[in-house]
């Protein structure tokens with residue numbers, strides 16, 4: 001069995017501050033014995049929409065990913081982290097089809113190994129464009145280009161990791177597809193809103209764990225993001241393949257950067273899947289295979 005750490009903290013618009021707290025958590029999780037740590041969506045910064053394009057292209061933001069890679073290497077730990085990624089170097093031809101002249105970014109989930117190499121780069125497929133009465137109006141697509149592919153699960157010391165992000169949680173298709181491709185662990189670095197988080201966060205995470213019979217690791221932004229109207233729900237947690245919440249970060253205020261830890265037990269994952277063989281029972285004669 002191996003330990004995984006799932007982080008919870010509040011990113012501001014100061015990239016260097018966010019880097020400092022992320023690196024401190026990486027080190028601490030490694031010292032606690034974790035083989036992988038999962039940092040939230042937008043760990044690099046959360047800022048007003050108007051500054052997203054500029055911050056995404058800033059020097060500090062380039063340095064951010066390099067420094068996280070160094071930290072992973074120094075502490076010999078896998079790191080999953082959500083960042084704003086400028087299109088360009090890794091741009092694919094479909095980006096231009098979505099372009100409307102505005103500078104945009106990808107909402108990218110990076111998986112970095114214990115040598116500091118970026119193994120995978122998943123770009124959020126579903127963008128959070130909503131207008132909720134009593135909640136928030138957010139148009140993520142104003143600043144963000146949607147990704148165009150799912151990344152196959154990646155082998156790691158804690159098992160095969162499937163990469164998703166935040167709002168993707170509401171769509172069962174990518175989690176079913178990742179499970180079919182061999183994932184043991186689904187990861188949802190997030191920044192849920194308070195209104196939708198209170199109503200849906202835990203239910204959705206547990207549903208994804210139960211229906212895929214996989215671990216679900218859900219890191220989260222928490223609290224009020226300075227200079228914006230945004231408040232994040234927190235409640236970062238780890239759910240096992242039976243649907244039990246096996247670890248959860250504190251909800252005591254004032255919020256401090258923190259993580260929760262849980263053993264990833266792939267043997268019990270296999271017995272859950274064997275005892276209730278959902279994958280052999282799927283009606284692929286009636287429903288399409290995802």
Ligand SMILES: O=C(O)CNC(=O)[C@H](CS)NC(=O)CCC(=O)C(=O)O
Nearest residue numbers: 042046128140166167191192193196
């Ligand atoms: O880029 C950033 O600044 C960070 N990204 C986010 O906060 C994203 C897009 S605005 N948030 C969500 O997807 C929340 C989903 C949610 O709350 C729900 O599904 O209910």
